[in-house]
Amino acid sequence: MPTVKLRLGYADQVVTKSVDIPEGEPTPWDGSVKTRVVGRPAPRIEGDLKVSGEARYTHDIKLPKLLHAAILRSPHPCAKLTALDLEPALRMPGVEAAIPLASVGARMLYAGQDVAAVAAARPEQARAALEAIVADYAVQPFVIGTRAAMDEGAPRVHQGAVEEKRTGADEPGAEKASGALQGNVRPGRSQKRGDAKKAMRAAKLVFEAEYETQCHTHSALETHGLVFRWDGADAVTVWASTQSIFSVRDEVAALFGLEPAKVRVITKFMGGGFGAKFGANAPGTAIGKAAGELARATGKPVKLMLDRSEEHRCTGYRPDSIQRVRLGADPKSKAITAIHVQAHGSAGVGTGAGVGRNASAVYTKVPDVLVESADVFTHAGPAVAFRAPGHTQGAFAMESAMDELARAMGTDPIALRLAHDTHPLRRWQLELGRDRFDWAARRAESAARRERDARIRRGVGCAVSIWGDFGTTDARVEVSVSRGGRIEVRDGVQDIGSGITTVMAQVAAEVFGQPLDSVRVELGDSLLGPGVGSGGSKTTSSITPAVRNAAEAVKAELANIAAEALEASSPSKLRWGPDGSISLGRQSLSWAELCKRIDGEAVVSVASRPRTYAAHPKSFPGFTTPQAAGVQFAEVEIDSWTGVVRCTQILAIHDCGRVMNPTTTRSQINGGIILGVGYALMEQRIMDPSLGVMLNANFEAYKPCGAKDVPEIAVILTEVASGNNATGAYGIGEPATIPTAAAIANAVGDALGAHVRSLPITPAKVLEALERARRARAQGAD
Template sequence: MATDNQAPIDQPPLRSQSLLYGIVGQETRQVTRQVPADEPPQLPVNAELRSIGKPIRRLDAVQKVTGTAKYTFDVQLPGMLYARQVVCPWPHAKVISIDTSAAESYPGVRAVHVLETLLQTARLRDPEAEARNKYPTVRFAGQTVAAVAAETQRIADQAAKLVKVEYERLPHVSELVAAMDDEAPIVFPGPVEQPSTAGGGGAPEGLPQKGNVRGPNFGMPGMTPTGDIDQGLAEADVVVEAEYRTQVQTHVPMETHGIVADWRDDELTIYASTQHTHSVRDEAAEYFDLPKSKIRVISDFTGGGFGAKYGINNFGLLAIHLSQKAGAPVRMMLDRREEHVSAGNRPNSLQRVRIGAKQDGTLTAIDVISWGTGGIAGGAGIGFCYNALYPCPNMRTEQYDVFTNAGPCAAFRAPGQVQGIFSLEQAMDELADRLQLDPIMLRERIDTKPTDDMLARAHERKIAAERFGWDRRRPPNSDAGPVKRGMGMAQAQWVYVVSPPTTVEVRIADDGSVSVYNSAQDIGTGTRTVLAQVVAEEFGLDAENIGVYIGDTRFPWGPPSGGSRVTASVTAPARNAAYAAARDLAARLAPLFDDADPDDIFFAGGKVGVRGNEGAARPLKEAAKEAKFGEISKLAKRHDDYEGFVLSGETSISRHGLGGVQFAEVAVDVETGVVKVERVVAASDCGRPINPKLVESQVIGGIIQGVSYAIYEDRIMDATSGHQLNANVDQYRMVGSRETPEIEVLLIEQIGAQSSTDARGIAEASNVATSAAIANAFYNATGKRIRTLPMNPANVLAALSA
């Protein structure tokens, strides 16, 4: 018998329920959870469901492959103008004057605006530390100064060149180690702060700052140093000590950043290539002093977003100003150079690591100090993997931001974790080698934190090792010829994030058609399809029969597409709203079946009927029309996890997490320094997979991006000019189809007994372990450690000759 318990004020009463928990097909058991009283019963395992868990095709697949999907670049409005930014060519400068008269008088130009508020940058703690100026100080080459709106893109491009800006050039520094020097040019003339945003970044307030170096930052809550590092290292039988370097990686989405701003009268409509419609709306409301109700943000399709597409950004700020001035819609799309230089990047890192262990593998001490540069922005840490993955009694992770005259960093698919796991999992591999333990065996001994993601990784290690053929792994440097092959593995860890404000509406029209509404945007991950599958399950319909309406702030509040949170946030309220709507519909249709008990009404295969008399089932559309109920609408909010959160707020973090294990096989040509990743096997968990095909697609995408990061991508800065030399898609090398390895994805179905769907995200975890697995395979192939990314020929040959 369920018993009611006290619940938070915004939550319904709770009741104790016995729920299934564990990995389906392996070990499951019943656990007791506190479940909101208005939630539906727990779903059966996927094999027993009709829609959820089935690998159906994306609902928008045809639109995308035929070119009918409308991205921000495709938006065409009557009278629309086209904008181009004016950017500074110098990496550090004071703006003396700006003359826009020539641009304003150029035929076809409708508006010019000079930027006086700069976004995407750290801000001085004391504004008086810098001489006052009406124009923001330029701190990187490519920083936005002004913008022009004109009747055609060509006119806007030409007119932007006519804006005359007088600068006073200042000393600059664009390289990490050089910026750490006490004599280095100063990027900010005093300590700075940068709060985190919807896209992450930032750092705790009040950290010490000396010159360009800010910190130490110990990371997330609960990550302060523990124990005694010196004692732990003294107790160790083996100490691994090494230095690791990772590079700056830019986001390079298929669709560059951009918006179309349409300010008519007192209302503003924004079409945005964004990862969060509400962050765009909220920033626009703040900077233009508009009520949120007067701003509508629409994002039908977004051509990729890996963490940098939040808010309005500087280009959006300008586009809105230009639209207001011109009284017409204005489109501002970044070109490829602007995208590389100013739209965001994954910071680099310099990490010094010491790890001590007993002969049996027990960890005695972990000591890490890291420096990284996010250019003129904070947030260049190495994540929380050292504190979260393996238990250790003596732990210290010091992380420092180093400011340089370069474009600002932004969140990028598992921010910090990718850099941190590259060093951590290589150090663990080296530790296993020193202890003469198989790398999997070492992890079996130390991966013991009592969480369900740890349990998942244990199973994943087993199934992935078997599928990969780990037993074929040979000693390091076993091949005699110039091409040497090797195998490596690494583990991933990411947080299970939820946005509790998420609200979903489900409507049933009087013809029996069902639709679902949420303002979350689909950045290519399949949000439309997942919502349709969850709602279809409650009505016995095919997902294709569900109308899905998303990407519009006039719909109920939706989560940002970041942190692997969308599926975890939207599916539970979608199911809850659909369940409530289905029960309401059942009550209205019961009189059509001889006043049957509404609890006996079922929906299946597009029909409605009464249990025990299935032969009398009728088409749902026919029954709905006869019932004449008008419309049914139900709203449901994302409740807290059944076991609560470890950190609560608009972004809440579960007590559980996400795991993953990857195995890689590489070929290394020791004469040319060319590394080829030939094969990757990834075992991944995301709770209950709503659509296995979409989950596999996410994992494959994460691995490809991880291979690209490990082998190819590298922002090249010229120290003399402060310019990025490869700000294009030609010289900025990325993985292509010929470099993509054979990839096999193994999914597990894990019931966590945390929500009405138990679905979680996968995007971050799929990207975290790749570079470390490749680096460990490199060691197995060559007998040499490569501790510097990317693994291009120069770095490979240097590692081989070390």
């Protein structure tokens, strides 16, 4: 394995390191490499198709003889299906097939669970046919709230062991739950360092508080759905709204007993997923199975797209959490001596209610840490991974507790973080943000407004994030250069809206020294070769090194062609120009002249990427890959008479390795922040505890962040050369949303002088916190 010397680091903290790279791997783009196309702002090359309406999403697919499907869902949160008659539906106009999705005698565990499906010539005919189906139920006791489900006498959700299901959107490396079911509670993942309980008993000061977060639905603009067409008895084509073309392919193959090679999956454009769209079926509804069975029964293609209500109720959500945080500290030295987090969360009938790594892996100077988490089962649909699963919940609780402890000890929140975080880049980001955000002056203004009990309060807060570079070796990218000089890049990866199409073109253009518009990228089809699922922020770090490796192989073959033409003794004697020309002394070939000498139609290479081979300056816990650092600062304005909170400004300082395209990177960070603002202040799934149904399964009563709610956003990209792969890239999708809600909550705490310990931060909670702060001041005066 060759060893190369690389310039690694960030800003002025750059050092030379020896890195072992696999045989045949090009020398990674390190801190000394100045790229011409990569790293430059570039508009999305598919942008005109989207703004013009030419882009075809799964919802837009129309095929000859296409049928439309709809699913009958249980109206009860817990019931036994006692009768099911589909014959009346088959007599309805336009209906061509009806199939059961549940058996008589089955126990239905949540409102919205699949019962039966129909296919008809028109969508409204399919919906009408559902009304004709006769389904009888024997209603059983149920429990909805997480706290209620934890009670000893609560109705049992599961009658036996529960298998933990994971998707490609879950955090890589997170431990699976293994505890035995105790009522509706099952102990889950734990993280431990030292002896936190013993250290807590010895602590001179113990801060303790309980924090809560809500269930948060994904609310992607394009709902779950697919179009399923049988191309014979043993082959199918599926158009799917998915984050993972190959997980859809593999699940369809498993469902219908097909060879994966006989399943073609197409996702040319996709309208958002945030972790919920992996596999043919959705987390709480078997849409792939239903569409496939109906298509097989009718011999016609079937489209099944969920409506907005179904999207809210049946396709997953971010689990809620109840976290009791205890921090042991020494008030004199301001040192935190122990962290103990006990977390319970509900993923409905599903699993995976963890709380990330902010408590255990950020503040690594704390010697004794214990994080305990448990799933609490309720009669609601299953949750699923949602952009940085567990981390947003954990960051809200841990970062809030850090601020509250700082207030209790009379120290600055940033100083407390700097004293306990060993990641050099995150420390640098905190110090940079403190200066750029004018932290001290704004904190002083906030204190002055509190002191005079001003109606309009302002406050500032900060929070940090941790994520990793989870790039994989799965992708196989094809790069070709034709005799006409045309560069083509092909892979079966899907572009979920984050801009990977443009980035792939930039990498190829960089290698060949050609303009961006000379590169054609084709993706979104399983026939184009293995890609990766877009979850865990791993698409860019998985795909771009493979693009570069394939392009470099083609370039090497072009060098052989040039060597022969220029009569060079070896290709190593040749020199490439920045415009793709190649020369030997005074002899040279332009790019066009070189390509004309290709024997045949094109030079083609297929390549992957090896495992990550370096992780400067700090690795992710348990991995040999880089740890991505991030910090966000928030400012809020609060009307203390009404309790209304408005987030006015966010400063986001994030690292994602070498930035491939600042335009798309900033776009992803903006999106993560906007999602975090909604999580902090507005979004909440509301369940009726007496009926067991979701009351706001729409966009009228469920309030995602709108244009008027978006704060002023400033982004600082702290580019890092980590030596991790050939392009130096890693992802930003998850890290950008982890600290936002926590930073806003801390800003609210600064403005009020008291924390709101549950999300979303509503006017009622603000007024309650204000009253609590006033009572505390009055008691202090006495």
